Amino acid sequence: MIRYSLICDAGHSFDSWFRDSSGFDKQAAEGRVSCPFCDSTKIARDVMAPNVAKHRDGAARDGDGRELRMKLRELHDTVVAHTEDVGDRFPDEARAMEDGETERRAIRGRATFEEAKALLEEGIEILPLPGLPGDGN
Template sequence: MIRYDLKCDKGHAFDSWFASAAAYDRLAAAGHVACPDCGSASVTKALMTPAVTQRSNDRALATPRDPKEAALAELRRKVEETSDYVGLSFAAEARAMHEGQIPERAIHGEAKPDEARKLIEDGVPVLPLPFLPTRKTN
């Protein structure tokens, strides 16, 4: 995952997470990266400071954790605590709930880009999460 600071042509600054630099490039080229304030799809990467990891013996001198990282960790904890992980069956589960075929409940999982796009086009209320789900293993 990579986080970019972004700016639209109207001057609004925001940030977003992407699976990779190539994923950002593909989404931006297709017009799928839009400003949350005005909806403009004319978005560019803003100047960012690099994230530098610290050596273990420097940790005592380290500054407190980045508030954005803490907020992301809290969001992950809340999502995983209050919803069911349905893995790759997310699109089917979300659609079945939307159509009243199964009872509604909070879920999270994974969907291919074309599946997610179809859900949105069909009015199914879904949102991308800014992190990859924790893999459930035995």
């Protein structure tokens, strides 16, 4: 099995698993791979970070893994420091800002997949902020 980072013609990124490289190629050519956000079937492989092999003791074989995690932590902390956490009210707050009912500001919060998809379908730009490995975020 292989996991690919994919991107649709509308710019939505997502991951999906395939039996092998040719499995993706065949399914994509047949229009059987679609974007979970907009249902587009114009899908291409996105830029992917390599899966770094580990020694038996669990240490990464290259020194870049630690540096990458530190940079991701820095980015994550910067986003958190410069946004307001609206929690589960995220979909409502995003719509209120889009409709001009509240002041535009940088927010973050939680939304279900269905809520996020609905926001995107309404033309409201959102960006997921994934948790960091090992943090439980």
